[in-house]
Amino acid sequence: xxxxxxxxxRLLALLAPxxxxxxxxxxxxxxxxxxxxxxxxxxxxxxxxxxxxxAIAQGPDGRPLLMRVTAPVQGRNLPxxxxxxxxxxxxxxxxxxxxxxxxxGWIVIQPDHPDASHDGFPPAPYPADTWRIRLDQVxxxxxxxxxxxxxxxxxxxxxxxxxxxLLGHSFGGHTAALAMGARVQGEQxxxxxxxxxxxxxxxxxxxxxxxxxxxxxxxxxxxxxxxxLRGPVLMVNGTADTTPLTDQGxxxxxxxxxxxxxxSGMCLMHVEGAGHYLGGIDSTLRPPQGDAKPERRARVxxxxxxxxxxxxxxxxxxAAQWPAIRAGLxxxx
Numbered sequence: 001x002x003x004x005x006x007x008x009x010r011l012l013a014l015l016a017p018x019x020x021x022x023x024x025x026x027x028x029x030x031x032x033x034x035x036x037x038x039x040x041x042x043x044x045x046x047x048x049x050x051x052x053x054x055a056i057a058q059g060p061d062g063r064p065l066l067m068r069v070t071a072p073v074q075g076r077n078l079p080x081x082x083x084x085x086x087x088x089x090x091x092x093x094x095x096x097x098x099x100x101x102x103x104x105g106w107i108v109i110q111p112d113h114p115d116a117s118h119d120g121f122p123p124a125p126y127p128a129d130t131w132r133i134r135l136d137q138v139x140x141x142x143x144x145x146x147x148x149x150x151x152x153x154x155x156x157x158x159x160x161x162x163x164x165x166l167l168g169h170s171f172g173g174h175t176a177a178l179a180m181g182a183r184v185q186g187e188q189x190x191x192x193x194x195x196x197x198x199x200x201x202x203x204x205x206x207x208x209x210x211x212x213x214x215x216x217x218x219x220x221x222x223x224x225x226x227x228x229l230r231g232p233v234l235m236v237n238g239t240a241d242t243t244p245l246t247d248q249g250x251x252x253x254x255x256x257x258x259x260x261x262x263x264s265g266m267c268l269m270h271v272e273g274a275g276h277y278l279g280g281i282d283s284t285l286r287p288p289q290g291d292a293k294p295e296r297r298a299r300v301x302x303x304x305x306x307x308x309x310x311x312x313x314x315x316x317x318x319a320a321q322w323p324a325i326r327a328g329l330x331x332x333x
Contacts, residue, residue: 086170173204231265238274
């Protein structure tokens with residue numbers, strides 16, 4: 001076997017500035033020129049890296065905005081996804097989902113919302129209008145993507161800022177729906193900015209009417225007018241996603257699709273037997289026990305990447321799968 005050649009100075013100069021410090025741990029596994037042997041037929045996954053924290057001194061609510069940014073180490077014209085976490089989760093969660101998206105070629109920005117946990121501990125009491133601050137944060141990032149990515153040397157120049165999408169899980173699904181035009185009834189809020197070309201809602205909450213009386217008092221912001229939402233939007237719900245917020249069962253999570261207009265451009269995907277974390281979009285230890293299954297998670301990841309790639313106009317193998325996946329879903333518009 002030929003002795004591997006060292007990385008060229010030119011290649012090191014291109015790679016090193018982007019993820020200083022992080023890259024040092026990645027180079028030993030990826031360094032080396034091709035050998036004379038026939039390579040295996042299995043394609044190696046793309047090398048990715050994360051930078052955390054990426055900090056903006058003053059976010060839209062006047063407080064610092066902390067984010068985690070994950071991206072492929074190589075490549076250009078990379079689309080950008082903003083990921084809104086669920087209540088009491090944070091920017092470090094959803095690692096399996098984020099890695100799958102980054103290996104598909106996406107730059108993923110994960111902001112901490114006011115209700116984010118800290119090192120696994122619940123936050124101090126957070127503002128009553130956290131739903132609004134969440135919306136303001138994702139809209140602000142959508143309008144300042146170059147500024148955010150500029151915090152990671154070399155990354156902004158590799159991004160396709162015109163291909164911007166949004167994904168939210170649980171309470172983050174509520175946030176993403178508002179960013180795409182759904183409205184909290186009786187509240188003043190900005191209309192959609194148009195920055196996001198597509199959105200994915202994973203296990204979003206249903207409407208206020210389906211909440212238990214206790215949660216109706218706690219969550220008036222769940223009174224949502226879904227008729228103003230405009231897609232393309234993919235909603236993904238598990239058929240075993242039960243929650244103490246409602247006594248209506250897993251179907252409550254479908255409210256946004258059911259109440260949206262016939263021209264909303266929304267598709268609904270059900271994952272049979274899946275709970276709130278849809279087969280393992282976060283840690284496989286998330287409840288309920290038995291929810292995390294490789295085939296279940298793979299189906300979710302395949303649908304999400306196919307939808308996002310297709311709707312932002314990428315010409316990828318994943319995007320080519322979207323028409324066939326869509327044909328098996330309930331879709332409007």
